[in-house]
Amino acid sequence: MQKSFLIILIVAxxxxxxxxxxxxxxxxxxxxxxxxxxxxxxxxxVPETSSSHATEEQYVGPTMTLYVGNLPYRVHEGEVKVLFGEFGPVNSVRLVRDRKTGRRKGFGFVEMSESGAQKAMVKLNDYSFQERTLKVREAKTQDSEAADRTGTDE
Structure with a gap:
């Protein structure tokens, strides 16, 4: 809202x-x-073209959550969404922050269409993004972590 006001003021x-x-x-x-x-x-x-618009529809097909490591500390959710959006619809981007300082920790999670996630893993793993080499893997769920600890397969 503040950006729109400033733009209106400048243009006026x-x-x-x-x-x-x-x-x-x-x-x-x-x-x-x-x-x-x-x-x-x-x-x-003129319709708003912002990728973070609240009325943007969510992808409802099969989804996959990707772990994205070695992200630049200054990157924003929108930039990551645009990068992964080249491979398919992105439902959400969560960049992990330190609880005490609020600073980003350099990794996050991207939920997107399953087919797009498969393509993104192939294309973006070891991809140079803002001078950092990304690590992209399928995110482990709590269920798979529990199975790993007990040594059983589901």
């Missing part, structure tokens, strides 16, 4: 300057208000 100021240049008899405040109104209308009419 630029619009007011342009209007004032073409109609110097028009008071500057009227040009500014006209710029705000026009920019607001444009933002309302």
């Amino acid at each position: 100021i630029v619009g007011a300057f342009v209007l004032f240049q073409f109609a110097p008899t028009l008071p500057a405040y009227i040009a500014f208000v006209a710029g705000v109104i026009v920019t607001s209308l444009i933002f309302k009419l």
